[in-house]
Amino acid sequence: MFQINDNYQKLPGSYLFSTIAKKVAAFSEANPDKQIIRLGIGDVTQPIAPAIIEAMHRAVDEMGNAETFHGYAPDLGYEFLRKAIADNDYKARGCDISPDEIFVSDGAKSDSGNIQEIFSVDNRIAVCDPVYPVYVDSNVMAGRTGTYDAQTGMWSNVIYMPCTRENGFVPEFPKETPDMIYLCLPNNPTGTTITKAQLQEWVDYANKVGAVIIYDGAYEAYISETDVAHSIYECEGAKTCAIELKSFSKNAGFTGVRLGYTVVPKELKCGEVSLHGMWARRHGTKFNGAPYIIQRAGEAVYSDAGKAQLMEQIAYYMRNAATIKSGLQESGFEVYGGVNAPYIWLKTPEAMTSWEFFDYLLEKANVVGTPGSGFGPSGEGYFRLTAFGSYENTVAALERIKSI
Ligand SMILES: *Cc1c(COP(=O)(O)O)cnc(C)c1O
Numbered sequence: 001m002f003q004i005n006d007n008y009q010k011l012p013g014s015y016l017f018s019t020i021a022k023k024v025a026a027f028s029e030a031n032p033d034k035q036i037i038r039l040g041i042g043d044v045t046q047p048i049a050p051a052i053i054e055a056m057h058r059a060v061d062e063m064g065n066a067e068t069f070h071g072y073a074p075d076l077g078y079e080f081l082r083k084a085i086a087d088n089d090y091k092a093r094g095c096d097i098s099p100d101e102i103f104v105s106d107g108a109k110s111d112s113g114n115i116q117e118i119f120s121v122d123n124r125i126a127v128c129d130p131v132y133p134v135y136v137d138s139n140v141m142a143g144r145t146g147t148y149d150a151q152t153g154m155w156s157n158v159i160y161m162p163c164t165r166e167n168g169f170v171p172e173f174p175k176e177t178p179d180m181i182y183l184c185l186p187n188n189p190t191g192t193t194i195t196k197a198q199l200q201e202w203v204d205y206a207n208k209v210g211a212v213i214i215y216d217g218a219y220e221a222y223i224s225e226t227d228v229a230h231s232i233y234e235c236e237g238a239k240t241c242a243i244e245l246k247s248f249s250k251n252a253g254f255t256g257v258r259l260g261y262t263v264v265p266k267e268l269k270c271g272e273v274s275l276h277g278m279w280a281r282r283h284g285t286k287f288n289g290a291p292y293i294i295q296r297a298g299e300a301v302y303s304d305a306g307k308a309q310l311m312e313q314i315a316y317y318m319r320n321a322a323t324i325k326s327g328l329q330e331s332g333f334e335v336y337g338g339v340n341a342p343y344i345w346l347k348t349p350e351a352m353t354s355w356e357f358f359d360y361l362l363e364k365a366n367v368v369g370t371p372g373s374g375f376g377p378s379g380e381g382y383f384r385l386t387a388f389g390s391y392e393n394t395v396a397a398l399e400r401i402k403s404i
Pocket of ligand 1: 042106107108109110132184188216218246247248249250254255259260
């Protein structure tokens with residue numbers, strides 16, 4: 001009789017977005033005349049920029065012609081894209097990352113879930129709390145997290161680093177020493193980030209204790225403050241302790257197109273073993289490369305026209321973020337994020353729980369957001385609104401919230 005991977009049985013149900021959907025459906029049915037505005041889910045809404053669509057069309061036509069047809073892509077990514085990434089995301093920022101340290105993939109969710117595979121199951125992971133759920137769940141599947149306590153919502157073998165208003169949403173070095181540290185900056189869900197000097201302290205800490213940092217830079221394009229690092233490799237010593245994950249989803253609207261990449265520097269080693277070699281082997285064995293058409297689309301992200309169009313798109317979302325932030329502040333809310341990320345993280349008023357505030361906002365303003373407790377125990381008492389809606393809806397939502 002076959003056996004299953006029992007670790008999957010340990011996963012608690014993820015009820016967050018299905019519970020939200022059920023509550024919204026029930027409210028709509030009871031109040032068919034009410035127009036609901038959704039500022040909950042972290043998906044973009046603006047269409048793909050014209051320069052990128054043109055590149056995709058050209059690549060599609062190439063596929064229909066024997067002379068320019070492309071079959072299997074190189075496992076690790078086409079040179080044209082890896083070079084564009086190295087030049088624009090790294091060299092232009094003074095980071096010495098070469099094209100062959102960049103591994104092109106179908107997105108940062110896959111990479112952030114898969115990367116744990118090249119590490120021992122005996123490693124202890126540390127995560128921020130609240131957190132993007134993929135980091136913990138993929139380690140649960142691998143059997144690295146111990147047992148789940150439904151009361152506290154925590155795993156026995158995971159080190160949690162609370163990020164709350166008390167510490168300014170800056171994770172503190174944990175009391176127990178982790179082997180793998182997940183950092184997502186700017187952060188989803190809190191919308192906050194840390195300075196380059198603070199990130200340097202994490203790099204120094206990781207090098208000192210012999211930990212590896214898995215650095216998720218999915219929201220890098222939203223950084224507006226000058227003292228915030230765009231890549232962890234801007235910090236001295238990061239190449240011996242950090243892996244960086246990047247996505248084209250939030251900067252270029254590729255959530256449905258699918259493209260990302262991971263940087264594993266050649267200097268990153270465990271004893272004599274190169275992690276670069278291990279990830280290359282894993283990638284080559286289990287992945288047959290991102291589609292040619294999509295990699296051409298990715299290349300266009302770095303063209304002059306692409307860059308200009310995407311800057312406008314980011315500015316559009318960040319105008320929404322500013323609208324949400326100032327509107328909430330005018331209504332007396334305590335608000336965080338929204339400056340270097342498209343997320344606004346608010347403190348729920350009058351000791352309301354995250355879910356009580358969800359119901360309150362749905363009933364009184366017909367606005368949907370995401371309860372902070374869904375991202376981890378330290379998210380309780382907070383609530384996330386996203387800037388990914390249309391400007392008109394965002395303005396309308398804030399008018400309603402102000403008039404409650
Ligand atoms: C949206 C998001 C990603 C992007 O994932 P893709 O698979 O590239 O779409 C990665 N990390 C975080 C924290 C995110 O919020």
